[in-house]
Amino acid sequence: MGRKKNSSTSIIDDINKKIIKILHKDAKASLKEIGAEVGLSCSSVGERIKKLEQLGIIRGYSALIDEEMLGFPIIAIIAMQCHSPQKEKDLLQKLPSESAVRQFWNVTGDIDIYMEAAFPSMKELNEFLHKLYDFGKPSTSIAINKPCKTFSL
Structure with missing residues (x-):
């Protein structure tokens, strides 16, 4: 017996x-440009994109920002070991509202949460780390280079 495909994987044909x-x-490519590359009309491309969005395969569109040019030259990768499961839960609820935090992951293993955060100075990084001590033990690494690697098919 073969494995049954779910609806999101069955829609991912070569054109999609x-x-x-x-x-x-x-992300700013026009329907006309995309259609020319894949051999479909603008309306067909638009329908496919809308379906991919409805299924949650395309979750949004964003711009890649140079944080250093915006005044945030310090990129910190912070590994967090929380004091308790409740502190972990509390921190996970708080992180989305922290403007310095760019991304975070709740992970398995000795570390509970990894986060990437950007700061204008060491002073602001230090202040953020002091807030984290309420939830557990942070371990911080400063990024010295950030070559851009993004997911691709």
Whole structure:
């Protein structure tokens, strides 16, 4: 007996993969440009994109920002060991409202949470770390280089 595909994987045909790849490279690509590359009309491309969005495969569109040019030259990768499961839960609820936090992951193993955060100075980083001590033990590494690598098909 073969494995049954779920609806989100069965919609990912070669054309949708090409559409996703184009949008990933340039989220501002027009339907006309995409259609020319994949061999479909603008309306067909639009319908496919709408379906990919409805299924949650395409979750949104964003711009890649140079944080250093915006005044945030310090990128910290923070590994957090929480004091308790409740402190972990509390921190996970708080992190989305922290403006310095760019991304975070709740993970398995000795570390409970990894986060990436950007700061204008060491002073602000230090203040943020002091807030984290209420939840557990942070361990911080400063990024010295951030080569851009993003997911691609």
